[in-house]
Amino acid sequence: MALVRSNALLIDFTRCIGCKECVVACLVEHGLGDDAEAVTGLSSRALTALTERDGVYVRQLCRHCLTPSCVSVCPVEAFTKTPEGPVVYDASRCMGCRYCMQACPFGIPKYEWDKPVPAVVKCDFCAARQAAGKPTACTEACPEEATVFGPRDELLAEAHRRLAEEPGRYYQHVYGESEAGGTAILFLSPVAFEDLGFRSVAGEPLPALTAAALEKIPGILSIGGAVLAGIWWITQRRDEVARAERAEEAAAHEEEDHNARS
Ligand code: SF4
Ligand code: SF4
Ligand code: SF4
Numbered sequence: 001m002a003l004v005r006s007n008a009l010l011i012d013f014t015r016c017i018g019c020k021e022c023v024v025a026c027l028v029e030h031g032l033g034d035d036a037e038a039v040t041g042l043s044s045r046a047l048t049a050l051t052e053r054d055g056v057y058v059r060q061l062c063r064h065c066l067t068p069s070c071v072s073v074c075p076v077e078a079f080t081k082t083p084e085g086p087v088v089y090d091a092s093r094c095m096g097c098r099y100c101m102q103a104c105p106f107g108i109p110k111y112e113w114d115k116p117v118p119a120v121v122k123c124d125f126c127a128a129r130q131a132a133g134k135p136t137a138c139t140e141a142c143p144e145e146a147t148v149f150g151p152r153d154e155l156l157a158e159a160h161r162r163l164a165e166e167p168g169r170y171y172q173h174v175y176g177e178s179e180a181g182g183t184a185i186l187f188l189s190p191v192a193f194e195d196l197g198f199r200s201v202a203g204e205p206l207p208a209l210t211a212a213a214l215e216k217i218p219g220i221l222s223i224g225g226a227v228l229a230g231i232w233w234i235t236q237r238r239d240e241v242a243r244a245e246r247a248e249e250a251a252a253h254e255e256e257d258h259n260a261r262s
Contacts, residue, residue, distance in 0.1 A: 006066075006085035007130060008152035009139065010159055012188040013196075014169055015146035016057040020050050025141035029126065044112045047123040048138060056189065058196045059147070061138075062087065062108045062123040063176060063183035067205035070100035070109065078120075085152070085184045086125035094120060105180050105201045125184065152184060159186055181205030 023036040026048045039046040041060070048061040068087045071079045078094040081087050100120060101109045112118035126136035134140070135149035142148075148155065159174045175193045176183040179201040187193070194200060 005151050005153060006083060006184060007125075007149065008064075008085060008155045008184045008186055009125075009136065010148050010150075010155040010186045010188070011059055012146050012148075012162070013056050013058060014188065014190045015144045016050075016059070017144055017146070018050065018052060018057040019143065021141040021143060022059065022138035022147055023048055023050050025137040026123070029129070029137035030124075042108065042110055042122075044110045044114075044121040047121065053196050054191070056191060056196060060108075061185060062125070063106055063180070063185045064123075064125050065105075065180050065205075066182040066184065067180075069103040069105060069180070073099040073103040075099070082127065084127075084130055086127040086130065088124055088127050089120055089122065091119040106199060152186075155186055159188055162188060178203035 020036040020039075023039050023046070024034050026032075027036065027039070027046070028034050030047060032045055032047075036050075039049050041049045041051065043049075048059060050057055050059050052058070064085055064087050065081075068079065068081055071081050071087060075097065076093050076095055078090050079087060079100055080090070096118060098111060098120070101111065109120045109122045111120055126134075126138075129136060136147075139147050139149040148158075156174065156177060159177075163170050163172055163174070169190065171189050171192050173189075173193065175187040175189070175198060176185055181204055187198075189196060
């Protein structure tokens with residue numbers, strides 16, 4: 001496993017007051033509007049969501065796994081894990097097979113079913129902001145420091161410090177420390193994570209298990225891959241044709257305007 005000193009988020013549900021500033025900041029940062037009240041869960045229009053469960057405010061977002069299954073199953077490397085922490089997605093490479101959605105142990109990626117050329121959608125850990133030396137938008141917006149950003153080893157130590165200093169305040173587990181081999185998003189909670197709807201995920205990296213499972217489906221990685229590669233080529237070709245048609249239309253309009261003026 002790569003042991004780069006990657007970044008992380010520590011999300012402490014005991015500090016969250018449910019203001020949804022994190023949701024608003026995420027929507028705005030990604031050009032998705034600013035209506036946090038319309039966000040009821042993760043979707044192709046919401047990369048993070050905040051819901052209340054038995055008096056606890058629960059945030060959902062991509063966990064940016066240290067060894068991500070979505071990366072390992074993608075046949076065209078549309079998903080990549082960066083050394084800084086974010087698992088990022090390149091829509092121009094995606095051929096729409098949606099293996100990533102099936103492989104994610106946390107059920108995170110969503111799909112733009114309503115678009116003619118759909119993409120997979122999930123939190124990008126504000127990779128562009130991180131590259132510019134900034135924290136994530138949700139971190140910057142949180143007035144309670146319920147979400148904090150920093151190197152994963154430091155945040156993990158901070159999480160354990162909180163558990164030790166206030167044992168009555170916390171359920172004694174850092175969710176994300178070991179789940180799926182460890183994730184960049186770490187959570188603290190006042191109650192058991194299962195009670196908040198968090199999945200109980202094995203404490204070992206899942207890519208090898210996922211690949212083994214896929215190999216048991218005859219031809220899925222060979223014949224299936226070839227078929228999907230063909231579909232991907234057709235999609236790319238369709239986009240090229242659409243771009244060329246738009247350019248021709250624009251040129252025709254320009255000529256009409258020119259003729260009308262002269
Ligand atoms: S949580 Fe799911 S989508 Fe996010 S990095 Fe892990 S496997 Fe990929
Ligand atoms: S890290 Fe960025 S993309 Fe992810 S939930 Fe926070 S603001 Fe949204
Ligand atoms: S901004 Fe902070 S306090 Fe407000 S909902 Fe988000 S995590 Fe909770």
